[in-house]
Amino acid sequence: MAYLKKSPWLLHYDASSCNGCDIEVLACLTPLYDVERFGIINTGNPKHADVFVITGGINDLNRQVVTNIYAQIPDPKVVVAVGICASSGGVFRECYNVAGGVDQVIPVDVYVPGCAARPESIIDGIVKALGILEEKRAKMKEQERSA
Amino acid sequence: MAIIYLVLAPVLGGLIAGIDRRITARMQGRVGPPILQPFYDVAKLFEKEDVTVTPSQNFYILSYLVFMAVTGALFFAGEDLLLVIFAFTLAHIFIVLGAYAAFSPYSYVGAERELIALMAYEPMIILTAVGFYLVTGSFYVGDIAASQIPVILYLPGVFLGFLTILTIKLRKSPFDISTSHHAHQELVKGLTTEFSGATLGKIEIAHWYETVVLLGIVYLFFGFNPLLALVVIAVAYLLEIFIDNTFSRMKWQMTMKSGWGSAAILGFLNLAVLYYFYLGV
Numbered sequence: 520m521a522y523l524k525k526s527p528w529l530l531h532y533d534a535s536s537c538n539g540c541d542i543e544v545l546a547c548l549t550p551l552y553d554v555e556r557f558g559i560i561n562t563g564n565p566k567h568a569d570v571f572v573i574t575g576g577i578n579d580l581n582r583q584v585v586t587n588i589y590a591q592i593p594d595p596k597v598v599v600a601v602g603i604c605a606s607s608g609g610v611f612r613e614c615y616n617v618a619g620g621v622d623q624v625i626p627v628d629v630y631v632p633g634c635a636a637r638p639e640s641i642i643d644g645i646v647k648a649l650g651i652l653e654e655k656r657a658k659m660k661e662q663e664r665s666a
Numbered sequence: 667m668a669i670i671y672l673v674l675a676p677v678l679g680g681l682i683a684g685i686d687r688r689i690t691a692r693m694q695g696r697v698g699p700p701i702l703q704p705f706y707d708v709a710k711l712f713e714k715e716d717v718t719v720t721p722s723q724n725f726y727i728l729s730y731l732v733f734m735a736v737t738g739a740l741f742f743a744g745e746d747l748l749l750v751i752f753a754f755t756l757a758h759i760f761i762v763l764g765a766y767a768a769f770s771p772y773s774y775v776g777a778e779r780e781l782i783a784l785m786a787y788e789p790m791i792i793l794t795a796v797g798f799y800l801v802t803g804s805f806y807v808g809d810i811a812a813s814q815i816p817v818i819l820y821l822p823g824v825f826l827g828f829l830t831i832l833t834i835k836l837r838k839s840p841f842d843i844s845t846s847h848h849a850h851q852e853l854v855k856g857l858t859t860e861f862s863g864a865t866l867g868k869i870e871i872a873h874w875y876e877t878v879v880l881l882g883i884v885y886l887f888f889g890f891n892p893l894l895a896l897v898v899i900a901v902a903y904l905l906e907i908f909i910d911n912t913f914s915r916m917k918w919q920m921t922m923k924s925g926w927g928s929a930a931i932l933g934f935l936n937l938a939v940l941y942y943f944y945l946g947v
Contacts, residue, residue, distance in 0.1 A: 522709035550695040555687075558699050558706055564855055566717065566862035569710075593715040593862050656713060 523569065523595065523656050524649045526558040530568035532588060534621065535611075536575030539635035540602035544572060546638045554642060565591035570648055572641075576604040576611050577618040589625045595655035597628040597648040601641055606630040668743035671878070675738055679874025680704045682881075686907055687847075693911045704870070711867035718865065719768070726764030727865050733757035734872040738879045744808025747795045754791075754879070758784055761857065761869070768860035776856020780844035782918050786925025787831035793933035797824040798886060800940050811889040818887045823936030825887050827928040829902060834921060835880055837873075838910040841921045 533541050547554045548561055562568050565588050577585060589598070600621045603609040608619040621627050628651045631644035684701040691698025700706075718724055737753040740746075758780065765777035799805050801820045802813040810817070818825055834841040839848075845857040858869060881899050888895035 522706050523713055525706040526703065526710040553691070553696040553698070555691060555699050556697045558703050562855075564859055566860065567855075567858075567866065569714075591717075593717045595715070659715070 521653055521656070524653050526560075527569045527645070527649055527652065528560045528562045528567055529570045529572050529645070530562055530565055530588070530592065531572045531574070532585065534573050534575035534581045534585060534605065535578050535617070536602060536604060540574035540605070540633075543635045543638050544574065544601060544641060547641055552638050552642065554645070557646075559645065566593065568592050569596055569652060570645060571596060571598045572601055572645075573598065573605050573621045574601045576608045577621060577623050578616050579618070582618065582624055585621065585624050595652055595659050597652045597655065598625055599629045599631060599644050599648050600627045601631045601644065602636045603632050603634045606632050609634065668739040671738050671742040672735055675735075675878040676871050676874045679871075679877045680708070682877055682903065683874060686903075689904070689907050690911060693907070704874075708867045708870050711862075711870070712864050714863035716863050716865075719860070723764045723767040723860065724865050726760050726767055727861065727868050730757050730760040730764065731868045731872040731875075733760060734875045734879075738875050738882075741807055741879050741882055744806060744811065747798060747805045747807050747810070750807065750879075751791055751795060754876075755784070755788065757872070757876075761872075765857050765860070770860045772856050772859040774856075776844050776859060779918060780857050783834055783841070783844055783921060783925075786841075786921045787834045789926060789929040790827045790831045790933055793929055793937060794824055794828050794883065797821045797933070797937055797940070800937065807886070810886050814890050816888075816890050820940055821887065821936060823932040827932035827936075828883065828887075829905070830924055830928040830932075832880055832884070832902070833906055833909060834925060836877065836906055838906050840909075840913040840916040841924065842910075842915055843918050843921055846915070 531541070531544050545561075546552060547559075565571075569592075571589060571592055573585065589596075598621065600606045604611060605621045606627075608614075608617055611617045612619055618624070620630075629644045629648045631640055633640055636644075681701065683704040684699070687703060688698040688701060733753055734757040737750055737757055740753060741750045762777045762780050762784070765773040765780065795805065798810050798817065798821075801817050802810050802815055804810060804813075837844075837846060839846070842848075845855055858866060861869060881903065884899050884902055885892075885895045888898050
C-alpha cells in the first residue's frame with residue numbers, strides 16, 4: 520500500500536545557504552501554507568526522515584555531513600535540492616571552496632531552482648518527490664520479493 | 667472487555683491522536699492533517715527499511731508494546747488496579763531500557779528524562795489507586811467502575827492531581843521533556859531518536875494503548891454516571907490540548923515539582939481529609 524506518500528517526514532539541512540531558502544522552507548510550515556495538511560512533518564532526525572531537503576551548495580566542510588546524514592536515512596528516501604545554490608552551486612559555483620550543487624556528493628531526485636525558492640515551488644517540488652518516493656518503494660518491495 | 671480493548675484501543679487511540687493534531691492545528695490557525703493521519707504515519711513506518719544498530723533495542727520496544735497492551739487488558743478486564751499500575755510502570759521501564767540500549771547520547775538524555783518523568787508521576791498514580799480504595803473499598807477496577815458512589819465528590823483533589831500527571835503522561839507541554847509530539851528538531855526527541863521504521867511504529871501504537879488506559883482511569887472517577895464520565899473525558903482531553911498549546915516546555919525540575927507537588931498537596935491532603943473525617947467504606 521502507498522502510505523509513504525501520505526506521511527512524508529522531512530529532514531531539512533542547511534549546507535551553506537544564505538538562509539534565504541531556509542526561511543522559505545520554514546515558511547511552508549506556517550498557517551499560510553501549512554504543509555502538515557499533507558501529513559508532512561519537519562523532523563530533525565535522519566532516522567525518522569523520508570525526504571531530505573537541502574539548501575545551499577556543497578563545500579569542503581559540509582561534504583562529510585551531507586553524505587553522513589544521507590546514509591542515516593532509511594530507504595526508501597528522496598533528496599530535494601532547494602534553491603539554485605543547492606541545484607548547481609548558483610553564483611558560488613566558481614568559488615575555490617565550493618564543490619557545486621548537492622548532486623556532487625549524493626544523488627538528487629528533484630531540483631527546485633530559485634533565489635530564494637518560493638514556498639509554492641518548494642511544495643511543488645516535494646509533491647513531485649513523493650511520486651519518486653512511491654516508485655522507489657515499489658522497486659524496493661520488488662527486490663525484497665525476488666531476493 | 668479485555669479482548670475488545672486489545673482490538674479497539676489502537677483504533678480509538680489513533681483517532682484521538684488524529685483529532686488532537688487537528689484541534690492543535692486549528693488552535694494555531696492552520697488547517698491541519700486528516701483525522702486518519704496517525705494511522706498513515708504508522709502504516710508508513712512499517713513500510714520503511716529496518717536500520718537497527720543494536721538488535722536488543724527492538725526486543726525492549728516489543729516488550730514495551732506488549733506490556734502496555736497487558737496493562738490495558740488487565741484494566742478493562744476489571745482486575746486489580748495495583749497490578750495495572752505495576753504493569754504500566756514495567757512497560758515504561760522497557761522503553762527506557764530500549765533507549766539506553768541504543769548507545770547514543772541523545773537517547774541517553776531521553777532515557778534519563780523519561781526516568782525523571784516516571785519518578786514525577788508515579789506517587790500520584792499510587793495515591794489515585796489508594797483514593798479509589800478508601801472510597802469504594804476495593805482495588806478492583808471492575809468494582810470501582812460499577813460502584814454507585816460518586817467517587818469524584820470524595821476525591822476532587824486526587825482528580826486534579828491526576829489531571830496534572832495526565833499532562834506528563836500524554837507528553838504534553840510543559841512536561842514533554844523526554845520526547846514530544848511537536849518539537850522534532852530538539853533534544854527532546856531524545857527517547858525516540860534511535861528508533862526508526864517499524865520499531866518507531868510500535869512505540870506509537872503503544873502510546874495509543876496508553877492514552878486509552880489513562881482516559882479509562884479518568885472514567886473511574888465518574889463511574890456512577892457513564893454519560894457524565896464520557897463528557898468529562900472529552901473535556902479533560904481538550905483541556906490537555908489547550909495546555910499543550912499555551913505553555914512552553916519547562917525544565918525537568920518543574921516536572922518533578924508539579925508531579926510530587928500535586929501528589930503531596932492535592933493527593934495527600936485529599937486522602938488525609940478522607941481518612942480522618944469520612945473513614946472510608
